[in-house]
Amino acid sequence: MILEKKRRIEFGDFQTPDTLAVHLCEHLYRLGLRPDTIIEPTCGVGAFVLAAAHTFTDARKVFGFEVNETYLGMLRARLVNDPVAARVQIEHADFFATDWEAKTNAMNGRLLVVGNFPWVTNATQGTIGGKNLPVKSNCLGFSGFDAISGKANFDISEWMLLDVLRWLSVRGGDVAMLIKTSVARKVLAHAERRRYPVMDAAIIEIDAKKHFGASVNACLLVIQLDIGVSASYDYTVFKSLEDRQGRRVGHRYGLTVSDLDTFHACASLVGQSPQKWRSGIKHDASAVMELTRCASSYENGFGESVELEDLYLFPLLKGSDIGSNKEWREKFVLVTQRTVGEDTSPIQSHAPRTWAYLQDHADQLDARRSRIYSKNPRFSVFGVGDYAFKPWRIAICGLYKALKFRLVPPMDGRPVMFDDTVYYLSFDTEDDACQTLAIIESHNATDLLLSLIFWDEKRPIKTSILNVLDWSQLQEEKSAIAVTEKNRSSLPMT
Numbered sequence: 390m391i392l393e394k395k396r397r398i399e400f401g402d403f404q405t406p407d408t409l410a411v412h413l414c415e416h417l418y419r420l421g422l423r424p425d426t427i428i429e430p431t432c433g434v435g436a437f438v439l440a441a442a443h444t445f446t447d448a449r450k451v452f453g454f455e456v457n458e459t460y461l462g463m464l465r466a467r468l469v470n471d472p473v474a475a476r477v478q479i480e481h482a483d484f485f486a487t488d489w490e491a492k493t494n495a496m497n498g499r500l501l502v503v504g505n506f507p508w509v510t511n512a513t514q515g516t517i518g519g520k521n522l523p524v525k526s527n528c529l530g531f532s533g534f535d536a537i538s539g540k541a542n543f544d545i546s547e548w549m550l551l552d553v554l555r556w557l558s559v560r561g562g563d564v565a566m567l568i569k570t571s572v573a574r575k576v577l578a579h580a581e582r583r584r585y586p587v588m589d590a591a592i593i594e595i596d597a598k599k600h601f602g603a604s605v606n607a608c609l610l611v612i613q614l615d616i617g618v619s620a621s622y623d624y625t626v627f628k629s630l631e632d633r634q635g636r637r638v639g640h641r642y643g644l645t646v647s648d649l650d651t652f653h654a655c656a657s658l659v660g661q662s663p664q665k666w667r668s669g670i671k672h673d674a675s676a677v678m679e680l681t682r683c684a685s686s687y688e689n690g691f692g693e694s695v696e697l698e699d700l701y702l703f704p705l706l707k708g709s710d711i712g713s714n715k716e717w718r719e720k721f722v723l724v725t726q727r728t729v730g731e732d733t734s735p736i737q738s739h740a741p742r743t744w745a746y747l748q749d750h751a752d753q754l755d756a757r758r759s760r761i762y763s764k765n766p767r768f769s770v771f772g773v774g775d776y777a778f779k780p781w782r783i784a785i786c787g788l789y790k791a792l793k794f795r796l797v798p799p800m801d802g803r804p805v806m807f808d809d810t811v812y813y814l815s816f817d818t819e820d821d822a823c824q825t826l827a828i829i830e831s832h833n834a835t836d837l838l839l840s841l842i843f844w845d846e847k848r849p850i851k852t853s854i855l856n857v858l859d860w861s862q863l864q865e866e867k868s869a870i871a872v873t874e875k876n877r878s879s880l881p882m883t
């Protein structure tokens with residue numbers, strides 16, 4: 390049983406229900422796809438092989454490939470007495486060991502590659518000791534440290550789909566694949582970077598909970614490639630098979646725009662934020678660096694009661710506090726530097742108890758895995774600079790699925806710090822913070838930001854999005870209105 394569970398994880402095994410495969414193939418037919426040859430590269434027990442063979446009755450051949458012999462046996466049994474069997478050919482194949490170019494070169498006419506690739510990531514393979522991976526390790530072009538350490542995480546389906554696009558891009562053809570929506574977007578961005586000859590593309594959202602019992606945002610990704618026509622990289626996202634209108638999505642200024650119509654309507658606000666959005670403090674040692682005030686002492690994450698000077702302690706609001714608008718819970722964080730790379734040894738004379746506490750927990754702090762710590766003074770933190778010590782803030786948590794900014798005043802007479810899931814702007818005065826908040830919460834600013842956010846992402850709100858809102862444009866509009874109103878009130882009464 391445990392072995393069977395491991396196999397299902399390693400092979401990303403989520404067989405598509407027959408009814409869903411039929412609905413999807415019929416939808417592709419309605420979209421106008423008319424393949425001569427159909428390929429299901431990881432066909433399992435054959436839901437798509439059968440649905441495609443029955444829907445695309447003009448297709449001369451339907452090929453089903455699969456690594457699991459038992460599934461191929463089941464598919465063979467399903468084909469007995471089925472009139473489509475004469476057009477269906479099934480073969481045992483490991484996707485990663487197959488020379489797809491050679492195989493498809495021998496196939497005639499327009500190709501449709503359809504199906505549902507394995508649902509598993511390379512990181513999961515690492516955890517369970519799975520071997521179902523591409524041989525080439527840096528296949529997705531990861532750079533630097535991630536590539537060397539092999540740390541970069543990717544979905545196996547992403548690798549497979551990019552491979553399909555690579556060989557279809559030189560001959561044309563259609564792809565229709567059930568896939569995670571986040572992977573679909575990455576694949577479309579990749580197709581644009583590579584200037585593949587995409588004629589049209591769509592993401593049709595699927596209820597993965599209903600059909601697969603999986604809590605993931607999934608879709609049918611359809612890409613039509615045609616040699617010799619001018620490529621177009623905007624695509625349509627449909628909320629379901631019944632959604633006839635959809636919304637246009639595309640890439641502008643290096644950003645993926647989730648709603649092109651709204652984005653174009655607010656295009657005058659696209660630029661550079663007058664102040665850079667910053668992330669909260671990064672220290673990778675919350676049990677040591679984060680403390681809760683209890684009476685006259687502080688308690689750390691190990692439950693130890695400690696007495697520290699105030700000098701390096703700052704009130705802390707965590708991402709969850711910001712995201713769910715909670716009150717301050719008397720939490721503090723040790724901020725050992727005012728700028729990145731600053732020498733930490735003066736803590737010894739300025740705050741001897743704090744220094745002793747850091748020394749006592751040096752083992753945990755020295756063991757922080759990221760290389761940035763070993764290259765910097767001992768006990769370093771990141772996310773510091775002049776901006777981190779200004780008293781007033783506007784903050785938002787990147788992990789929450791709401792565009793909700795929060796004005797954060799100083800607490801206990803000190804600027805409030807955040808963890809690194811929070812993005813913020815900082816100000817010297819309450820007035821400046823309140824005025825900016827009113828501007829970035831205005832209708833146009835909100836529309837622009839919303840047109841750039843994909844709510845199904847793990848961290849939907851990012852600095853790359855916040856930083857393109859040039860709110861100085863709105864500030865000017867506001868002051869122009871204010872000036873006109875002032876002028877009006879100072880007109881002589883007649």
Ligand SMILES: C[S@@+](CC[C@H](N)C(=O)[O-])C[C@H]1O[C@@H](n2cnc3c(N)ncnc32)[C@H](O)[C@@H]1O
Binds near residue numbers: 400
């Ligand atoms: C998500 S299931 C989908 C099956 C089928 N495409 C469908 O839609 O029902 C993924 C399938 O990929 C197969 N598979 C996994 N790794 C494979 C590989 N390296 N080569 C070929 N097939 C593979 C699994 O055995 C499984 O049947």
